[in-house]
Amino acid sequence: MLEGWSPPDKSTIEVSVFGRGSGESIVVHLGDGRWMVVDSFKSNGVPIPLLYLDALGVELETSVDLVVASHWHDDHIQGLAETYRRTTNARMAFPLAMLHDEYLQFTAVYNNRVPTGKVSSGVRELGSIMSLLQDRKWIGVEPADAWKTVLRYPANTFEHGFPVEVEAMSPSNFDILQFVATLRALPTPGDIATRAPLYDRNDVSCALQVRIHDVTIVLAADLETVADGRSGWNGVFAAQQLPLQPASLLKIPHHGSITGDHPEIWSRLCGAEPVTSLTPWARGSGRLPQRSDVQRINQNAPESYAAARTVTSGDRHRLQAVNSVLKRTNSRIRNIDQSLGHVRHRLEPGEGGHWRTELFGAACELRKIAA
């Protein structure tokens, strides 16, 4: 838990972005103590959405209306099954691709290839979610593809009086079927225990728009721009269904990468100088956002934040004997900074106001992030 957490007022919209060295989770207050959750990671074994909502005293069984798995990569989905299990009234949304037989078969093949315990498995997590859905007789399931509304409340449902709509912008039909074709073509795995492949594929990511009266929020997941005009962000902008109301708040796609960017995000999807947040990511020696990404984002959105810093190096957490052995190898290890960070944005809809942002834990202004 981070110091300073407090629940929003009933009519306040809140978008909370959580991150750390590896992990992304977003919790949104729609009004009247009603919440939605997009993605999850764990901190000390506890799913972040549950950590936060429990700390605020939210009754999970009745107050969470929607849980979304934007895609199945483990830095976005750890702990989401437990989150969904506890939010017994919530609808469950995930990319429609996950219901295709090829994906269910992919899950069956890879579900038990990762030994239980340590290494997280997004496939296993999503498999648990499917089992829970099946136990709940698929009530509340919301398979999402482009321009599907996954949650809608008419005006006057909430004290603020405004309608609420959550709509998926992706994945496109094209992306879903391309992904399914890729699954079909995967070779049979061998004898070595392996996690599911395709961790570089983000084409079936579910990017969302949340609209509450004059406020539009875009939660862009890990959607990327690729060459094909029918895929990723190109597919989103090829469709004509963009909001009349540009977004004032954007959760930056794909950890701020250049491939997550698209010029029309800034020219069409968002208003002038939106407030933005991102979560960092690291793999091997690669990390996101890079310094150039930070500059690019800040040019388009001077008010930008990072939910956590990226990796740090240093031996401080290891035994000296371990470090001395490591020095004799030709390998390198870097600590990953797992300090939890939280960027909280709040706004009263209908008042034409500006987002108020507060930072907790390891969160910081984006320009301060070390690449």
Place this chain on the structure above:
Amino acid sequence: MAEDTDIVQASIVLVGKFNPAIFSPAWFAKNGIITEGELKVADTQVVHKQVTRFTADHLTISAQPERFTLETTSEPIIRVADMVLQTFRDLLSHTPINAVGINYTEHWRTDTAERRTALARELAPIAPWGAWGASFRAHDVDHVDGMNELVMIQFDAENLKWQRRVEVGPSNEMGDHARGVYVTVNSHREMEIEDGVGAEPIMALLEKEFDPSVLAARKIIADLKSFSQKLELS
């Protein structure tokens, strides 16, 4: 584990119904469970319908009609779990197995013989033994009156058939009669298995429990070592 650990040993013991004659080194090698190198150095004592036993480098495998044991005396001890899972989850899943024991042992040496004796005195004080205890002496390094072996047991609160058993005693593995100590932690799990159900429930349990059992064992041993190191010697 600390740097003072000399030897780590781990084993998995299964209780069920086995056919010992199957478990030859060649069978394990053919199924990719031991390497060709291990097959080459395998020392087979017996392969028989009632008992099989062989060693290969750090591994020892033995089987009787109602018991199967796979043991290693070196890291990576997770390999023991992987080998048992390959054997009974993947290949012989029809085998009825109703109990599994995960055994973890560390051997180490205290800095002095006095410390080992002091530890033994703490674990098993001689005062309760009255005049007899008062007569205990350290005759020589091999003959020290007092605790020889101590066993502690803890039952699982939710399933009394599940238990953790810890045994501590003197070790001579490094040829040091005076300072060697061993601790063995046995995590025992058993289940009611219906007829016709094979190894799957116990294998699922093993896969889930092996690492936590080893972690718990290491913690127990680390606490004991830490206690030993802090003893004030007269």
Place this chain on the structure above:
Amino acid sequence: MKTSRLLSPVFEASGDASSSSQFTLLELVQNSIEARPGSLDAETETEVTSLSGGEIVEMPQFRQIESRPNEFFAAIQEWEGVVTGVYADFFTANLYDMKGPADEISELAEISYDDIDPADRHKVQEGAIFRWLIGHSRTRSDTFSRKWMIYFRRAARRPISDPVIELPPQLRHMITTQIDAE
């Protein structure tokens, strides 16, 4: 003093090969298991199948063995890792400290192929799960040296029975409609 049960047993045989045995082999083995008074359940502890103590029986000759490893590796640090990238000279991995919480990456690694057994090179593939252990080895003559090892884990050949996901008709229709539309 009780000797620990690390030693491999040595079968001693005497008498000529034609003599019949006085015990079945199984009885011999079972008789050798030390009784532990008061123990409630010793059935899954590692048993001592030793015939040491001078028991001499007339039975067919068995191979006499003495297999005692001379070097032992103990770890002071253990990670479970997953390969995240495969490159020409190294691979990258997410490392999970075995003492840390599950599902939480503790470190990121770039591991040189020079640091793994060449026989394991083919096992380096994206997503492969391994253990990286750092520790020391000690011989029976008390020679100490620092060591590391990387062990690639084996996958289940047959998945433990998974719950079957049966889609209801309306979801199946949604999938079919999507495929047909494209």
